[in-house]
Amino acid sequence: xxxxxxxxxxxxxxxxxxxxxxGPSLDPxxxxxxxxxxYIITPKEEKEFLSLKTPQERKRFIEExxxxxxxxxxxxxxxxxxxxxxxxxxxxRLFREGGRRGWETDRGMVYILxxxxxxxxxxxxxxxxRYKGYEIWVYENKGxxxxxxxxxxxxxxxxxxxxxxxxxxxxxxxxxxxxxxxGRVGVFDFTLKPIIExxxxxxxxxxxxxxxxxxxxxxxxxxxxxxxxxxxAGEKKLNIKREFKIELKNRTLPPIKPSDSPCLRKV
Numbered sequence: 001x002x003x004x005x006x007x008x009x010x011x012x013x014x015x016x017x018x019x020x021x022x023g024p025s026l027d028p029x030x031x032x033x034x035x036x037x038x039y040i041i042t043p044k045e046e047k048e049f050l051s052l053k054t055p056q057e058r059k060r061f062i063e064e065x066x067x068x069x070x071x072x073x074x075x076x077x078x079x080x081x082x083x084x085x086x087x088x089x090x091x092x093r094l095f096r097e098g099g100r101r102g103w104e105t106d107r108g109m110v111y112i113l114x115x116x117x118x119x120x121x122x123x124x125x126x127x128x129x130r131y132k133g134y135e136i137w138v139y140e141n142k143g144x145x146x147x148x149x150x151x152x153x154x155x156x157x158x159x160x161x162x163x164x165x166x167x168x169x170x171x172x173x174x175x176x177x178x179x180x181x182x183g184r185v186g187v188f189d190f191t192l193k194p195i196i197e198x199x200x201x202x203x204x205x206x207x208x209x210x211x212x213x214x215x216x217x218x219x220x221x222x223x224x225x226x227x228x229x230x231x232x233a234g235e236k237k238l239n240i241k242r243e244f245k246i247e248l249k250n251r252t253l254p255p256i257k258p259s260d261s262p263c264l265r266k267v
Contacts, residue, residue: 027055033062035104036088039112040179041065084179087112097156106159107135107148113175114139117146134160144168166221222247 026034034041034049041049045065052058070078091111092102102108117137124133132153137146144167148157193204205227223246228239 027058030055030058030062033058035101036085037065039109039176040069040084042180084112087115095157098154100156105157107157110137110146110159110172113172113179114142133157139168139171142167142171144171170221 030049034046049058049061052061066078066081067073069080071080088103091105091108095102095105095107095111097105103112118140119138121136121138122133123135131149131151133150135148135157137148139145144165146168147160147163149160150157195202195204225244225246226241227244228241
């Protein structure tokens, strides 16, 4: 997570412009649809879908959603939908974790967006006491690797973001945007934490770096984040607007060798 701090004068009640997923109680088919297309649906489309009142309206939306992405409407097969659903089914078969469907896991997400890795290594019991196991996916043609760790020993693997290269994050964002017809708006989940230091109140905002869109400038990956905070301290109204530049440096990681660990094995 990237951390940004904004200094606030006094005790402030703030309201941030963020999206909350609210809407009517969804039928099972609609819930399944949203789960399956979470990587390719745009915020505008999702908001429209959640505003629909009946299953019939949502069914028509789903039909139009796939029709708008059909690369060749003159053929009876929607090639985009077929390819996407095939990768979804494969992710579900390979990466189910307990009660979670495979496409909802971190490994499933990477598989859907970037495809299968050129090499995959697993180690059920890691040497690092913080982890119970890990997997390493190597994307040789893209020049990076992805590390997944099991922190609890339950078979739930998550991306080890602190060892992720900027090239990987950029590839993940680019793949997601390429699959969306209208691009994407920079709205994402974040966490807020008030901090008091030296009698001053700060608002710490943690932003997942994978949720940002990066541009490559002078060999570095950069993103710009604009944050607006509005609120009231007593009778004083407060409006704060700040722009931050986040810069990621790509890392050249050493090649993976099974000899590096006696437990590391290639899948």
